[in-house]
Amino acid sequence: MIAKLKQEWFGNVRADILAGIVVALALIPEAIAFSIIAGVDPMVGLYASFSIAVIIAFVGGRSGMISAATGAMALLMVPLVRDYGLDYLLAATILTGIIQILFGVFKVAKVMRFVPRAVMIGFVNALAILIFMAQVPHFLGISTMTYVFVAITLAIVYILPRFFTAIPAPLIAIVALTALVIFSGIELRTVGDLGNISQTLPSFFIPDVPYTFETLQIIFPYALALSIVGLLESLLTAQIVDVMTDTGSDKNKESRGQGIANFVTGFFGGMAGCAMIGQSVINVKSGGRGRLSTFVAGALLMFLIIVVGDLVVQIPMPVLVGIMIMVSIGTFDWGSFTYLKKAPRTDAIVMVATVGIVVITHDLSKGVFAGVLLSAIFFVAKISKLQVEKALSGEDIHYSVRGQLFFASVEDFVAGIDLTERERTIYIDFTESHVWDDSAVGAIDKVVMKLRQNQNEVVLKGLNASSRKIVEKLAIYDQASAKLSTH
Amino acid sequence: MYKHIVLAADGSENSVRAAQHALLMARQGAELIEVVVVADFAKAKQDVLHAESRESLDYERRQKVRVIEELLQREKIVYEVKVLHGDPGPTLVDYANSQNVDLVIIGSRGLNSLQEMVLGSVSHKVVKRVKAPVLVVK
Numbered sequence: 001m002i003a004k005l006k007q008e009w010f011g012n013v014r015a016d017i018l019a020g021i022v023v024a025l026a027l028i029p030e031a032i033a034f035s036i037i038a039g040v041d042p043m044v045g046l047y048a049s050f051s052i053a054v055i056i057a058f059v060g061g062r063s064g065m066i067s068a069a070t071g072a073m074a075l076l077m078v079p080l081v082r083d084y085g086l087d088y089l090l091a092a093t094i095l096t097g098i099i100q101i102l103f104g105v106f107k108v109a110k111v112m113r114f115v116p117r118a119v120m121i122g123f124v125n126a127l128a129i130l131i132f133m134a135q136v137p138h139f140l141g142i143s144t145m146t147y148v149f150v151a152i153t154l155a156i157v158y159i160l161p162r163f164f165t166a167i168p169a170p171l172i173a174i175v176a177l178t179a180l181v182i183f184s185g186i187e188l189r190t191v192g193d194l195g196n197i198s199q200t201l202p203s204f205f206i207p208d209v210p211y212t213f214e215t216l217q218i219i220f221p222y223a224l225a226l227s228i229v230g231l232l233e234s235l236l237t238a239q240i241v242d243v244m245t246d247t248g249s250d251k252n253k254e255s256r257g258q259g260i261a262n263f264v265t266g267f268f269g270g271m272a273g274c275a276m277i278g279q280s281v282i283n284v285k286s287g288g289r290g291r292l293s294t295f296v297a298g299a300l301l302m303f304l305i306i307v308v309g310d311l312v313v314q315i316p317m318p319v320l321v322g323i324m325i326m327v328s329i330g331t332f333d334w335g336s337f338t339y340l341k342k343a344p345r346t347d348a349i350v351m352v353a354t355v356g357i358v359v360i361t362h363d364l365s366k367g368v369f370a371g372v373l374l375s376a377i378f379f380v381a382k383i384s385k386l387q388v389e390k391a392l393s394g395e396d397i398h399y400s401v402r403g404q405l406f407f408a409s410v411e412d413f414v415a416g417i418d419l420t421e422r423e424r425t426i427y428i429d430f431t432e433s434h435v436w437d438d439s440a441v442g443a444i445d446k447v448v449m450k451l452r453q454n455q456n457e458v459v460l461k462g463l464n465a466s467s468r469k470i471v472e473k474l475a476i477y478d479q480a481s482a483k484l485s486t487h
Numbered sequence: 488m489y490k491h492i493v494l495a496a497d498g499s500e501n502s503v504r505a506a507q508h509a510l511l512m513a514r515q516g517a518e519l520i521e522v523v524v525v526a527d528f529a530k531a532k533q534d535v536l537h538a539e540s541r542e543s544l545d546y547e548r549r550q551k552v553r554v555i556e557e558l559l560q561r562e563k564i565v566y567e568v569k570v571l572h573g574d575p576g577p578t579l580v581d582y583a584n585s586q587n588v589d590l591v592i593i594g595s596r597g598l599n600s601l602q603e604m605v606l607g608s609v610s611h612k613v614v615k616r617v618k619a620p621v622l623v624v625k
Contacts, residue, residue, distance in 0.1 A: 117536065117537065117538075117539060120536055121536050121537070124532075124536065236535070236536075239535050239541070240531050240532055240535045242541070243526070243531055243534060243535055243541065243544065243572075244526075244528055244531045244572055245572065246570075246572050277532055281528065281531065281532065284528065285528050285574070333532070333533060333536055334533070335533045335536070335537055339537065
């Protein structure tokens with residue numbers, strides 16, 4: 001146990017520290033930009049990133065994964081911050097933590113496996129589109145200089161890494177272009193100019209909200225959406241880090257860890273966060289594998305916040321916009337276009353529906369719910385296809401049933417059998433079927449008894465063991481006249 | 488004369504042609520052909536999103552070298568498949584340099600010409616930085 005902990009913390013010291021430094025530098029622009037998306041002071045996102053990263057380093061279930069303030073979570077908070085303010089956001093963050101801890105304790109992480117791939121692809125695409133859409137008001141039709149700076153930022157973040165990778169390009173863009181704007185006096189909107197940002201720093205400890213049922217009613221829907229979306233993105237990220245490092249991770253522990261991190265972060269004036277795909281990939285690529293890299297990233301971030309604190313308001317908005325455009329391009333799943341062509345039609349529809357609902361409602365959790373529901377319906381539709389084939393051999397009639405017999409397919413079963421036959425021997429073969437529930441048994445009962453009324457002899461064949469068990473247990477038809485045969 | 492050969496494989500036609508040269512070497516007395524596949528970090532997100540499960544992802548990665556494996560099996564060549572994780576160029580270089588390899592065989596171009604334009608070609612990096620002789624197959 002101690003040996004394992006030691007390995008997780010100090011098994012890879014040098015590379016972990018270097019990767020942690022890279023991640024801390026890469027986190028700064030994103031934490032600021034995501035705060036602006038949520039409509040809160042950049043410090044709220046920076047504090048959150050520090051606090052979540054450091055806490056996750058200790059309690060997370062996937063070493064080498066980076067968690068901080070994220071776009072997915074920021075997008076969910078927008079209406080809450082706009083309508084009720086920062087303190088309600090902090091209260092919702094604390095509640096999110098509690099819900100996620102419960103998710104971890106009750107092993108809900110396992111349930112997340114039921115979220116189909118199509119929904120996850122839709123999720124990341126919708127996230128990318130929303131992040132991009134959130135940037136549009138900050139650059140469209142403001143000034144020519146705004147476009148120029150967005151373009152310069154994009155050029156820096158895409159071209160520079162080809163020649164120089166030691167410092168993350170987005171940070172270089174921010175530092176260089178902020179300095180350029182300050183010293184040249186070019187007119188650009190800055191982070192400080194945004195009217196919707198509360199300039200008050202978050203107050204520490206208990207959020208200032210009335211502790212009433214009404215408050216709970218306001219924050220609970222947000223907290224629930226944040227919990228689910230946060231967990232979904234964290235578990236997807238954990239899978240990606242698992243695959244990259246060819247190791248495994250404890251998903252329930254990660255869920256609990258995310259909960260603890262959000263719970264504490266709420267008290268420290270930070271917004272709810274989750275694992276970040278992009279930053280985790282940067283960390284692993286830079287050699288980060290252990291808990292130490294996550295810790296270094298968070299701790300160094302705090303140090304940088306103290307050092308640069310007041311300069312944040314001077315950052316020109318077009319630079320952040322450029323960086324967020326890069327983030328949205330990186331978030332989008334570009335394999336989706338081939339997926340749309342190659343995947344089964346129903347999967348493609350689920351993916352597009354998930355994206356569409358998120359873009360319309362601006363709520364990732366609604367898209368995920370709708371996507372899961374839709375794919376469940378498609379699944380039932382697919383599995384409930386049941387065929388009954390009729391064949392004659394002399395005077396006898398043979399029906400063979402192919403497919404799953406359950407509540408959704410009983411109609412096809414009953415319709416497939418001609419109940420008007422008289423004085424025949426009728427075999428119903430279930431070799432390629434499975435009887436699942438009491439609706440199915442009820443349908444068999446109905447068919448057998450109707451046929452028997454017309455003086456037919458009915459023989460059920462080929463029921464597999466578990467089908468036979470349920471039929472024997474539930475069927476009420478008279479077994480003497482409708483012989484139940486297994487052959 | 489080349490005892491330990493690393494064959495870089497990515498599922499492309501070039502890598503299958505490269506395998507045929509590994510075969511020739513094997514007939515001339517190579518003792519071990521290592522078929523090395525690099526699971527690219529840059530594709531990790533896409534791989535996970537589009538795979539039904541971790542098992543199916545491993546299966547798909549293994550499928551990439553199936554043609555090469557069949558070729559080597561037909562000729563009864565002793566080989567091992569090794570899946571590495573990382574950025575293809577540097578990962579191959581580090582592996583070849585750390586394993587006392589006698590020869591590296593690699594296809595000249597992988598699957599994606601656009602990526603090659605942006606990132607530079609893997610075979611070029613390997614030629615430049617692997618200490619052992621490198622055979623680039625067109």
